[in-house]
Amino acid sequence: MPELPxxxxxxxxxxxxxxxxxxxxxxxNRPDLRFPFPPCFRERLEGQTVLSLGxxxxxxxxxxxxxxxxxxHLGMSGRFxxxxxxxxxxxxxxxxxxxxxxxxxxxxxxxxxxxxxxxxDPRRFGFMDLxxxxxLETSLHFKSMGLEPLGNKLEGDRIxxxxxxxxxxxxxxxxxQSLIAGLGNIYVCExxxxxxxxxxxxxxxxxxxxxxxxxxxxVLAEIIRDVLTEAVEAGGSSLRDFAxxxxxxxxxxxxxxxxxxxxxxxxxxxxxxxxxxxxxxGRSTFYCPKCQK
DNA sequence: AAGCGAACCTGGCTGC
DNA sequence: TGCAGCCAGGTTCGCT
Numbered sequence: 001m002p003e004l005p006x007x008x009x010x011x012x013x014x015x016x017x018x019x020x021x022x023x024x025x026x027x028x029n030r031p032d033l034r035f036p037f038p039p040c041f042r043e044r045l046e047g048q049t050v051l052s053l054g055x056x057x058x059x060x061x062x063x064x065x066x067x068x069x070x071x072x073h074l075g076m077s078g079r080f081x082x083x084x085x086x087x088x089x090x091x092x093x094x095x096x097x098x099x100x101x102x103x104x105x106x107x108x109x110x111x112x113x114x115x116x117x118x119x120x121d122p123r124r125f126g127f128m129d130l131x132x133x134x135x136l137e138t139s140l141h142f143k144s145m146g147l148e149p150l151g152n153k154l155e156g157d158r159i160x161x162x163x164x165x166x167x168x169x170x171x172x173x174x175x176x177q178s179l180i181a182g183l184g185n186i187y188v189c190e191x192x193x194x195x196x197x198x199x200x201x202x203x204x205x206x207x208x209x210x211x212x213x214x215x216x217x218x219v220l221a222e223i224i225r226d227v228l229t230e231a232v233e234a235g236g237s238s239l240r241d242f243a244x245x246x247x248x249x250x251x252x253x254x255x256x257x258x259x260x261x262x263x264x265x266x267x268x269x270x271x272x273x274x275x276x277x278x279x280x281x282g283r284s285t286f287y288c289p290k291c292q293k
Numbered sequence: 294a295a296g297c298g299a300a301c302c303t304g305g306c307t308g309c
Numbered sequence: 310t311g312c313a314g315c316c317a318g319g320t321t322c323g324c325t
Contacts, residue, residue, distance in 0.1 A: 003318060034301075034320080058319080076319055077303075104303085123302045125319060168296060177320080184318055239318065240305075282298060284316085 013245030075125025156218030
């Protein structure tokens with residue numbers, strides 16, 4: 001499901017409901033997701049108060065009063081639903097009003113307010129972990145993680161340095177979480193389209209110090225930030241079934257210019273090209289061969 | 294050593 | 310209607 005904008009949307013949904021709340025009970029319905037849950041997972045959560053909710057790239061970070069951080073990754077199909085027994089569910093919400101449980105409701109957090117927060121993940125590519133707050137940046141999940149694209153460090157110069165000498169396609173380099181962390185298949189396709197850059201181009205060609213490519217890395221850095229910011233403001237993208245925590249849908253998918261638009265004409269007025277799809281690094285790339293060079 | 298493809302899992306859609 | 314095949318927003322492993 002989720003790239004950075006979707007995870008940020010989830011974070012914003014959970015934040016007002018969870019912050020300051022004590023976790024009175026945690027249901028864990030299976031021993032593992034993508035990885036086993038950490039030892040004594042429930043015991044280390046129950047009784048703790050949520051201090052704040054953060055995000056790093058595609059990871060959700062829940063700061064606990066125990067000085068541990070609950071690290072959560074949604075994989076491809078993970079989602080959170082907030083069930084407030086005092087409030088009628090919005091129509092279209094994933095969980096029906098009886099609050100019946102789904103086969104893939106793997107974790108349920110019970111807050112002292114009575115609210116339940118359900119983690120559902122059919123494919124189980126997501127995971128949860130606990131780590132002391134101190135040293136989180138150097139922990140397993142984060143030690144080799146790349147730049148935060150919405151932070152202030154994503155500049156053309158950084159891209160030029162990171163991509164220097166790389167023979168991998170630009171698409172693959174942008175998907176590499178150890179370089180820039182948070183982009184996924186959709187937003188890479190969209191950013192490359194807006195930047196007029198071919199996904200097939202060697203990443204190292206953005207490092208040219210002079211000539212026609214000189215400004216391209218700067219443009220790309222700005223466009224990446226623009227696309228992500230717009231998507232966050234739109235509440236992320238709802239493909240298939242991704243929903244916000246209250247069951248409502250993001251709407252950035254209506255603004256896709258190339259993603260999932262194979263065969264359509266390029267939205268750029270004077271271009272007239274046709275959007276193509278091909279497989280690259282094992283995943284679908286959508287692009288306009290005419291105006292992305 | 295970088296750069297591929299495969300694997301991990303389930304469900305939804307398409308087409309025969 | 311049934312069923313096979315393909316596809317999916319991510320990450321990691323293992324083989325060149």
